[in-house]
Amino acid sequence: SAVISQKPSRDICQRGTSLTIQCQVDSQVTMMFWYRQQPGQSLTLIATANQGSEATYESGFVIDKFPISRPNLTFSTLTVSNMSPEDSSIYLCSGYTGQGYGYTFGSGTRLTVV
């Protein structure tokens, strides 16, 4: 199965700044997704990263706050913009390689905003 390298693994950021998280997959994946996992909670889907076009955002998430790029089938970035302490969370990218095969996840980015 695909292996996803995600970086940074953690960061502490000042409020009002932005952080870009990168995910690199070692093989082509059909779909890529970005999730947020707040402390003690389950995964919340932020958006589907579409290759070469605008991401598809879930309710409650907007492009201005979470711009996403996916220039090719193996790479995607998520930017958390104008951060506030409420953005402190784990951010996970995932890849989906085919029907019913489940997701492969990156190791996550633990973000703390101070």
Next chain:
Amino acid sequence: AQSVTQLDSQVPVFEEAPVELRCNYSSSVSVYLFWYVQYPNQGLQLLLKYLSGSTLVKSINGFEAEFNKSQTSFHLRKPSVHISDTAEYFCAVSVSTNAGKSTFGDGTTLTVKP
């Protein structure tokens, strides 16, 4: 739309005891079912999956889950747990008509005590 309910948020158990983590789902169409495990400070890893065929699926580390269509359940079991099984476990479902998009349960924290 599909949904997933993990009936236990926390399951404490002693080492070498059996364990069952419960998962129920709701969907009007056929589904694929997954269990993911998240060890402390790591991303999620696919533990096992049900796509079709035999309703009993097994992982390499002794976990098994049984798909029960009539009860819409996919409970995870292990006959004898180890300290190293301490982790967060997530049940997820995707529908066969949109297999790329999974819905996750809230997670169950399994704590194995010596």
